[in-house]
Amino acid sequence: MPDFATPDSTDLLTESYHYDLPPHLIAQAPIHPRDAARLLVVHSDNHSHSTFRDLPLWLQPRDLLVLNDTQVIPARLYGHKQTGAKVEILLLEQQESDSWLALVKPGRRVRVGDRLTFAQGLQAQVMQTDPATGGRILQFFWPPDRLFREILQAIGEVPLPPYITERTSSPSDYQTLWACQPGSVAAPTAGLHFTADLLNALKARGILTATITLNIGLGTFRPVEVKHLQHHPMHAEWLQVPAATTEKIKQTQAQGGRIIAVGTTVVRALESAAQQGNLDPWQGKSQLFIYPGYRWRVVQGLITNFHLPRSSLLMLVSALIGRDRVLRLYAEAIEQQYRFFSFGDGMLILP
Numbered sequence: 001m002p003d004f005a006t007p008d009s010t011d012l013l014t015e016s017y018h019y020d021l022p023p024h025l026i027a028q029a030p031i032h033p034r035d036a037a038r039l040l041v042v043h044s045d046n047h048s049h050s051t052f053r054d055l056p057l058w059l060q061p062r063d064l065l066v067l068n069d070t071q072v073i074p075a076r077l078y079g080h081k082q083t084g085a086k087v088e089i090l091l092l093e094q095q096e097s098d099s100w101l102a103l104v105k106p107g108r109r110v111r112v113g114d115r116l117t118f119a120q121g122l123q124a125q126v127m128q129t130d131p132a133t134g135g136r137i138l139q140f141f142w143p144p145d146r147l148f149r150e151i152l153q154a155i156g157e158v159p160l161p162p163y164i165t166e167r168t169s170s171p172s173d174y175q176t177l178w179a180c181q182p183g184s185v186a187a188p189t190a191g192l193h194f195t196a197d198l199l200n201a202l203k204a205r206g207i208l209t210a211t212i213t214l215n216i217g218l219g220t221f222r223p224v225e226v227k228h229l230q231h232h233p234m235h236a237e238w239l240q241v242p243a244a245t246t247e248k249i250k251q252t253q254a255q256g257g258r259i260i261a262v263g264t265t266v267v268r269a270l271e272s273a274a275q276q277g278n279l280d281p282w283q284g285k286s287q288l289f290i291y292p293g294y295r296w297r298v299v300q301g302l303i304t305n306f307h308l309p310r311s312s313l314l315m316l317v318s319a320l321i322g323r324d325r326v327l328r329l330y331a332e333a334i335e336q337q338y339r340f341f342s343f344g345d346g347m348l349i350l351p
Contacts, residue, residue, distance in 0.1 A: 007292035011323050014224045014232075018309045019330055027343035028166040030173050035195045038338055038345040040329065042321060047329065049336065052193045052346050053201075055303075061206030062257035064248060065303075068188040068265045069211040071179035074156025074171070079118035085109065087116055089124075090159055092185060092217055093238075095137060098148070099127065103135045103218075110136060119155045121146065132233075149182070159185055161342055163308075169343065183215035183238070189342045190263035190303045208257070210248045212269040214239040220265075223310040234289035234312065237265075241273040243281040249298065250279070258351065260301040264313045270298040291315040292323055302349045306333060306340040320349055 010016045031037045035053035050058070059065075075091040088105040095101055104110045104126075116124045116138070124138040142151055158171040176191035177199070202209070219235025226232050249259055249270075261267045271290065273282035274297040289312060302320060307313040318326045329347075338345045 011292040011318070012229050014227060014229060014310055016323060017224075017311075017314050017318070017327075019327060019334075021309070021334065021340055025334060025337065025340050025344075026163050027339035027341060027345075028164055029169045030192060030343045031339075033195050034193050035198045037193050039193075040333055040338065040345070040347045042329065042347060042349045044351060050348075053195075053198055055198065055348065056201045056205045056207065058348055058350065059202070059205070059207050059260070060258070062208070062252060062255050063260055063301075064208045064210060064252040064257055065202070065260050065262050066245065066249070066266045066270060067176070067178055067191060067209055067211050067262045068214050068269070069176075069178050069181050070184040070188060070213050070215050070265075071182045072158050072174055072184045072187050073182050074152055074158050075185045076157040076159045077118055077122075077152075077155065079116050079122075079124075081110070082115050082117075089116070089138070090185065090218075092133065092135060093215070094183070098141075099137055099139045101130055101133065101135050102138050103133065107134060107136075112136075120151050122148075122151050122155065161186065163341060164343065173343070178211065181213045181215075183213075185218060186216040186220060187342065188214075188216060188263040188265045189305050190346065192343070193303075193346050194262075208248065208252065210245040212239065212241045212245055212266055214265040214269045216265055220313065223308065224312055224315070229289075229291050229315065232289060232312070234287045236285040236287045237268070238285050239265075239269040239272060240283040241269055241279075241281055246273070246279050246281055258300045259298055260303060260350075261299045262303045264302070264304055264307075264316050267299050267302060267316060271296070274298050289315075290319050292319050294319040296320075300351045302347075304347050304349070305342065305344055306330065306338060306347065308341065317347075317349070 037052045039050045039052045041048045077089050090103040092101045114126045121143040123141045127137045127139050174187045215238045224232045272286035272288045
């Protein structure tokens with residue numbers, strides 16, 4: 001378990017999490033095969049450069065990898081208003097059975113009461129604005145002989161982060177192999193490095209897996225804009241930690257295995273489920289913001305990517321191994337020409 005450390009004043013300043021990244025190091029497409037990505041392995045007192053397919057060599061039998069089984073939905077839709085003006089929407093979160101919170105372009109021209117029309121008979125009514133996101137609540141309507149998810153699959157696009165400007169990847173590149181619970185508008189990118197061969201190698205070594213579900217929203221990738229971290233309004237994300245996973249975690253701990261989160265979303269899910277002191281099955285929305293000074297309850301190690309400057313994800317990693325060390329490691333990764341962000345290389349942090 002990571003040691004609890006009282007942060008200094010610098011750790012709590014957003015500007016302290018800035019670094020300069022050469023644009024050419026922003027990965028525009030994944031490496032093929034996925035497990036050919038590079039892996040920066042961080043130990044308690046040193047670090048090593050490796051390859052992701054060598055992950056089994058860095059783990060121990062009885063270690064438990066916890067995966068996020070969320071699936072990215074084709075959340076980007078193109079349509080038009082009654083006037084014929086084109087609109088683009090990005091679904092963020094389902095509110096009720098037929099309504100969604102969505103970002104709309106051009107937002108200033110889409111008002112409450114407007115009717116939007118899309119392909120295959122799909123329509124939406126703008127019901128209200130959402131001050132927190134600047135988005136709109138849309139009530140959807142579609143032909144009675146169709147299903148909404150069926151139409152969405154037919155006409156929607158899987159949204160990629162805005163820093164991916166070269167659209168050379170396929171939609172399947174932005175899904176993990178185990179994605180099965182639709183609901184995210186962004187991928188749990190640490191899981192994108194895994195291949196079927198790698199999963200088989202992990203199993204053969206006696207390394208276990210379990211799953212949680214956390215539906216990722218755009219807030220995950222947005223920079224923290226307040227001066228002091230404590231004032232950051234963390235976005236809420238829906239998650240579920242099932243009983244089968246909490247039981248497997250407890251068994252792993254009893255047998256001396258380590259709990260390794262595959263991605264920061266898994267960290268948020270497990271730590272949210274343990275906020276009352278005990279790890280129990282949990283379902284609901286969490287606004288847990290992890291930054292230096294956080295007292296860890298479940299997670300011991302982490303597989304993650306290289307994150308954006310001033311992001312809550314960079315702060316979470318800093319809570320695990322310290323901000324100064326993270327920035328030094330990032331500087332070395334830049335010097336060594338690692339690939340950054342969603343389609344980039346990986347980092348393994350071990351206790």
